[in-house]
Amino acid sequence: MTTSPKYRADDLTAGHSKKIDNHVHMVAPYTCWYNFARINSSVRMSPAMAARVTDRLWDIGDIVKLIEDWEAQA
Numbered sequence: 001m002t003t004s005p006k007y008r009a010d011d012l013t014a015g016h017s018k019k020i021d022n023h024v025h026m027v028a029p030y031t032c033w034y035n036f037a038r039i040n041s042s043v044r045m046s047p048a049m050a051a052r053v054t055d056r057l058w059d060i061g062d063i064v065k066l067i068e069d070w071e072a073q074a
Contacts, residue, residue: 032063 036048036058048054 029063029067032066033060037063 036046036054037060038046039057040047043050046057049057
């Protein structure tokens with residue numbers, strides 16, 4: 001069955017990855033942001049700070065630098 005052109009854009013942007021590699025590459029930065037750059041309202045700090053993994057709140061620039069450094073090593 002072929003998809004009608006009307007729904008093709010919906011299939012391409014349905015909010016999920018068609019390939020597991022694409023999914024992994026999106027979940028990794030989100031997880032990093034969630035744990036290091038987002039303040040948890042109940043403890044008023046990031047989960048990484050609460051677990052004493054880091055002593056400061058990261059920003060998106062820190063995460064981008066981490067990704068760029070990792071890509072430079074590969």
